[in-house]
Every structure is written in C-alpha cells, then in structure tokens.
Amino acid sequence: MKNKNIAGSSDEFRSIQIHPSRLCNLSCLHCYSSSSPKERGALDVALLSNALSDAAGEGFNYVNISGGEPLLYQSLDTLLRHAKDNDYKTAITTNGMLLDERRLEMLDSIIDLIAVSLDGVPDSHNRMRNSEIAFDKMSSNLDHLRHSKIPFGFIFTLTQYNLHELDWVIDFAIEQGATLLQIHPLADIGFASKQLIDEFPDRTESAYAYMYSGTMSQKLKGKLIIQFDYEENRVRSFHAT
Secondary structure: OEEEOOOOOEEEOOEEEEEOEOEOOOOOOOOOOOOEOOOOOEOOHHHHHHHHHHHHHOOOOEEEEOOOOHHHOOOHHHHHHHHHHOOOEEEEEEOOOOOOHHHHHHHOOOOOEEEEEOOOOHHHHHHHHOOOOHHHHHHHOHHHHHHHOOOEEEEEEEOOOOHHHHHHHHHHHHHHOOOEEEEEEOOOOOOHHHHOOOOOOOHHHHHHHHHHHHHHHHHOOOOOEEEEOOOOOOOEEEEOO
16 A cells, blocks of 8 residues: 655555553553553564564565553564564654653664654643643653654544644644654544543544645645544554453
8 A cells, every 4th residue: 555654755565553562651541452551461572573574475564563552562672673674664652751761772773763642732632641741751751752863753643622732733743853743533442432432533523634634734745744544554453462
C-alpha cells in the first residue's frame, strides 16, 4: 500500500504492529489494549524476532512497537536491533513520560521514528491519561528528544469534543520540532468502550476533522506532515496476553 514514510516521501511499505507487553505506567481512559501498571504478561523476544524474520521474507518492512508502554519492555533494544538487521524501518509509540537521556541513548541508531501521544491541551491530555502529571512529564522530556536528533511526531486521539483543540496541537507540534502529526479517531475498544462511551467521534465530526487536516496539511507543507487515520490499514499484529 502507498503511504508516507518518515521523511515524508511517497514510498511503498508493509507494516507490522507489535504489542510485546500490556505493562504501562499509566491507565489511560482511551487505551485500546487496556494496558495499565497492573499488567505483567509479555511476549518472549525470541518469538517476536522470529516473527519479524518470517514477515521480512513476506515483504514486510516497517514495524511499530507499542503496548503498553514499549519503554517498559525489557528486551526492546534487542527487538529493535533485530528489526534493523532485517532491514525494517522502526518506530515506537510512547506516552513520552519515560523518554529520558539514558533511554534515548539506547534507542539511537535502532529507531527511525518516535511517536509521542498528545491528547490536546494540558488539562485534556491529563484527563485522558488519567494522571495530573502526564503532560508536564512528557513535555519536559521533549528537549532531550530534540537533542537526540531522532525524528519524532505526535499522535492525537480525536473525540467527539476535542476538534477545537487541534489548532493548539498543531502549533505545539511545530514549536517542539515534530515532523509528523497523526490524527487517530477514538476507537470503541479497550478501556474506551466502558469509560468514554459518549465520546466516539460521529461521521460528521470525523468528516470535519478529515477536511481540516487536509487543509492544514497543504498549508503546512514542508513544516509538518499531517496524517488522518480514518480507514483501517492492513496491519498484522502480535499481542501480549
């Protein structure tokens, strides 16, 4: 399938999403995998490495590691290094609270993109993250992230009620030096199916968001890549139980 790579050029790739663990330092209201600090299960790195090797033989060439919080997966560096050895482009999706200098040094040379979750203005972000310190802790690490020279972007979860915060999110992403903003509509799965049942964006809200993101993408061409995830991508996933 055609899509944009991390540099923004049109490129052909086939993507794998891996959730090696559901252990997380947060219990976010919208977590699609129902991850939390209470979870302990994790997939063996040898199993995942073998799966990546097999998938590479089938033409897969891009892998994103999420979770749970991937920075809590003890074998993350081993898994990413194996992916690079098999010519994958690599990415992780993180809440950003653990992106300290030590972890960024570990990721250097084995990661192509870091995607940081951002759920609107600070109060909205903290509400969705179910933590009063989530935004401050995440944003305090962005300076380390910029200095690491690792390309990064933000993922914004669209709800029925936060489209008006998208301007702030775009400005924040540009100010912080992000290369990518991914807009992902809230899905009726995981914790959201019980905790945010009235906040799923309807077709009208999604349509407005889609059109606005397209307009801003053209306006900000060369400054920020904006992607809107409305249709399901064909992604092969491996989940920890």
